[in-house]
Amino acid sequence: MERNLLKYPFITSIVIVLFFSNATFAQENDVTNYRMGFNFSTTKQFDNSRLLEVSFIATNKKNRKDKVPVFNTEVKFYNVLNEEELLLGTVNTSKEGIAQLILPENQNYLTDDEGNINLIALFEGSDTLEAETAEIRVKDLHLELNLTEIDSVKTALVSAFTIDKLGEKIPAEDVEISFYIQAMLSKMIIEEGSISDGAYEFKFPTDIPGDVNDDLFVFAMVVDNDEYGNVTQSETAKWGIFHKHIMKEENSLWSAVAPLWMYTVLTIMLVGVWANYVYTIINLIKIKKEEDEIKLKI
């Protein structure tokens, strides 16, 4: 036996690997082999509600493709100012390891003198997992998107501002903004730029197909901004050119009148067959006539 094992080192090595593989697997499943990802983000949505989202996913230290969502764990969201702490809500993570909380437009936030909102996401820990926390500081940016025609030129206008404690609008500066169109499966980018003096304007492209009603769904998005986080605004306009470019497909078999070729083919075939019937009957009449001739001869 021993001799055989030494004789075939390749097979022996596979057997050894198989023998220890189970133990290795058990070891890999250990929580210490995973790095916890506790990512917190916030998005101000087009209806001015605010989405708070935590992605709680464990990634294998050795194999980054091996990701395990931490699901059904409680995440608490706070709005914090100095010593004051306001619990916004508590959400359990989904099967994908996502915890989402949507705050309405009229939510009152604790803000500092500069208008910053401090948001904290907290996982208090469990027997196997350590506590996790993440913090975001954002200003409440207001985005207004208008799609109008200026001198017959289709134009997209964005104004971006914050509102101070006195209720005055303060224009945003140097904020990167992108514009998208809702396509069938994802959003298609049509413009990128930087907001200056609280505004951005561009000539809207005129060759974009819309939906069946010619509607275009336009999104203005500020993404991962250090000061404002994610901010989205959307607007709809009948600027699509769907009917102009795509010909309506017609199935002539469903129409009231059949296509000409069908009448032609059917007529040729039927005339051919029925003409033969007539020819046959004419010949039968001739046979009958021949009898009359025979009788006359007799």
Add this chain to the structure above:
Amino acid sequence: MDINKRKRELVNEFSPMLEKTSIVSKLWIVALIAIILVGLYAFYLQLMNGHKITGMRDNVVWGIYIINFIFFVGISYSGAFITGVLHFFKGSWKHAIARIVKIITVLSLIIGPLFILLCIGRLDRLHYLFMYPRIQSPITWDIIAIMTDLIGCFIYLYLTFIPDFAILRDTENLKVPNWQKKVYKVLAIGYQDTASQRERLQKITEIMSVMIIAMAIVAYTVLAWIFSLTLQPGWNSTIFAPYFIIAGLYSGVGVIIISMYLIRKTFKLEKYIRKIHFIGAGIVLLVISILFGYFTFSEYFAKWFSHKTNDVELLDTLFSRYFWEFILANYIGVLVPIAILFFKKLRTIRSITFAAVIAVLGLWLNRYLIVIPTLETPYIPIQDTRPEFVFYTATWIEYALSFAGIAAFILFFKLIMKFVPIIPMSGIIDQERCEEKRKKGTTEQVQ
């Protein structure tokens, strides 16, 4: 050869078929009429109460009426095809079966479409089909095709009857009623068997025989398109048209063999319908059964392999609720005839007829499995409804009318055989005339 003497001999040989009716035959006729009367009563009930007394409902709108329609029309088209092909064969053997095939062709083409009428819910609106036809619809094509084909087959059958009508007209001592003799006279249209009349008749018969082969293929293709041009699972198939033609030939040859067997037995025509005819027809049935099996396999294999949701659902239904029907139709109905006909030793008259019976029954079931399970598994099923609204079971009304159709087919066959000999006398004379000519030609060449 004295033609007139030969004609008299043949009339003497075949006239008992026309003149006498045995007690057994009379009993058969009574029984067939009784079945037809039950069918007519069922039809009356259906007409008065509507389709609610059948098994047809919202999902399964086509029941066994449509299956009978496809079945009979398939037999007819295959008959037309075979009769057209037979016309171009030389040899005395073909006369024994040619007329049987022609009668089957015409009768099944009359009986088959009657089942369509039974399937129509509002018969009072039938004329709309002709008044407002949609030329884009395969149903309209089918109506045109069937009407044209029926008239064509009638004309063709009549053409081949004319010389025999003339022989019967000229036979003075024929013991048939006077009205029958008058009908012979009218239908013989003054045919005197002169060379020019013979030549003219032969010419138009030949053209018609070519035409009905083409018409049979076109018409049965159109019938297959009624199914395959829809998107229904199980029907939407590119090979449906050739599959239908092969299936039609399969059932057609089967029915011909069964008819040959019964006619041979009843009229003791062993001299004319010989074992060689059965072996020939059996080999044709063997080839067609292999082709039919091949098409059936291709049809279901493609559905299984494509793994389309609705096709898979249909196959699941076929292999669960219709398991035995599926086995009988597509395994027993194909493999048993192949097994019997493949081995030379097994090719006896009885075994060939048995194989034909299995083939015909199997094919009827095959048609059932094409129509019903597909309609029971629609794309958008009706929600929360009673099972009897989803699943189909034929009622006694439908069976009564189906058997009435079969009885009418047999009854008409018997009546035609009472009117004209089942073996064409003119064909035998033409054959003997040709042989004599050939002999003469050979003798002259030798001299």
